Amino acid sequence: MDHAVRLLTTDVLIAGGGPCGLMLAIELGRRGIRALLVDPKPGTAFNPQANATQARTMEHFRRLGFADEVRAQGLPPDHPTDIAYFTRFTGWELARLALPTAAEAVRNVRGMGGSWSAAELPHRVSQKFVEAILRRHAEACDSIDLRYGWRLADFKDQGTHVDAVVQGSEPVRVRARFLVGADGARSLVRQALGIAWGGGTGVRRDFMGGQMFAAYLRAPDFYRVFPHARAWMYVAVNAQRRAFMASVDGRSEFAFHAAVHEGEDANAWTDTDARGVFAQALGTDIPVDVLSCGTWTAGHSLVAQSFRRGNVFIAGDAAHLFTPTGGLGYNTAVEDAVNLGWKLASVLRGSGGARLLESYEAERRPLAERNTAYARQFADSVGLYPARPALEETGGGGDAARSEAAAHLGAHVRLEFNIPGVTFGGRYDASPVIVPDGTQPPPDTANTYVPSACPGGRPPHAWLEDGRSLFDTFHREWTLLALEPQPPDTRGFEDAASALGLDLCVVRHDAPALRDLYAAPLALVRPDQIVAWRGPDDASAAEVLRLASGQENREDAGSARIGG
DSSP: OTTOOEEEEEEEEEEOOSHHHHHHHHHHHTTTOOEEEEESSSSSOSSOOOOOBOHHHHHHHHHHTOHHHHHTSSSOTTSOOOEEEESSTTSOEEEEEOOOOHHHHHHHGGGOOGGGOOSOOOBOOOHHHHHHHHHHHHHTSTTEEEEETOEEEEEEEOSSSEEEEEESSSEEEEEEEEEEEOOOTTOHHHHHHTOOEEEEOOOOOSSSSEEEEEEEEEOTTHHHHOOSOOOSEEEEOOSSOOEEEEESSSSSEEEEEEEOOTTOOGGGOOHHHHHHHHHHHHTSOOOOEEEEEEEEEEOOEEEESOSEETTEEEOGGGTEEEOSGGGHHHHHHHHHHHHHHHHHHHHHHTSSOHHHHHHHHHHHHHHHHHHHHHHHHHHHHHHSSOOOGGGGOOSHHHHHHHHHHHHHHHHHHHHHHOOHHHHHOOOOTTOTTOOOOSOOOOOOOSSOOOOOOSTTSOOOOOBOTTSOBGGGGSOSSEEEEEOSSSOOOOHHHHHHHHHHTOOEEEEEOOOHHHHHHHTSSEEEEOTTSOEEEEESOSTTHHHHHHHHTTSSOHHHHTHHHHTO
């Protein structure tokens, strides 16, 4: 590294400026932590890439104050967000899941309960728009330095810090306390650390398994020839070419993806080929402007065998690779950043112990394994279903084939796209910084979410009588919920937090329904809005906070007493 002459110092060096790296920069920057983010691309994404922001991700955007900005992007507010299946886009409609428009989502969320009791509902918006918003908010943080057109070239963990070389117009040395590789599927950081993938790859399916062709295209005449009600996602199911397409702007731009057949060389396809493949899925020819095209591989359900080596961490696609069914890759990446951001900040500010950093892998790696398994299940459900030629026949044989497909796809679309259990039900039960209370969490199922304050999961949500979301009352760092008209004394937590340097706020609500929802008068909520502990009183407050902030082992803390 002697060839690098200039030296920059920072707290955290982030390799990668996609949603994961940008979200991490925001989490750090909002806490005053210095971070340098480098990305070899000239700027944020041009291609649409991921197209669905799940409700839990939207709740984090709300926590940070820009959910409304995200919801204003993408489809027009009155555009349907349905998922619909057709033999071809101009052919027979087979199945449809009707979902609210962006405007309806804002209105409807306040009246929803059970599995969908939430501060935010999902939003259909392309990643290119989300990244631009995340970049603006990262740039607004005084302690954040974003450098697109720069790449991480080399690094070495020195034990007390990381020395790195980043390359822009010239090589520059960087000294950082920590390095985070959010640098994608071909992560230099993961490869340099020698961390192997675990899980499955190379799965072959008729659809969503093997090579896929992607085109970002503009088709102004699509809705002129499209004979059905509008949707957000359009899926073509026929024996010639299976494909799916998401609307980018609700008018003329689409993210189109098609299965590549055995023997086809999609890497050599031109814009003309892209138009031909699109015409196969559409069922007719219309003028199409191809903005970009390329190939990608479906059939991955890979999770890195470790998420950390010393002072170096990996996150996002560097740590897990998904087949995009369910839209889980980007959303899992965002929550990696949320989880890691407050922990790095706590350690750098001296209020978090070393075990807090150990908890990142302990929490996020099992979650990645869970989510890739769900995505694989969804991909099998749609991709292994055969698209027989009879689907496009007239007469009784065609009617029977379409009726059978409608039944299967109607069940599948609800399996893949109505997933509150996946969205809200991720848990950190085995985490070393979660304080168990002896209760069991609800079963983990994709399509049902049972709100529970059992420590280790998302806090149960409720709308308050004054119209606010309960989540809007949480403190930006640690929150102690006191949920009775005359709750137990909380001074033990307040005094212990002060002694440990934790930014904790007691938030009081006296509605009996909230006490019943949380099944305890006191609940400790972490900065990432995860329940760390709940109990009847503050008798073990100091031990609870030491454990939850990574300053004490669970074994040393006396878990029987802490659990309440």
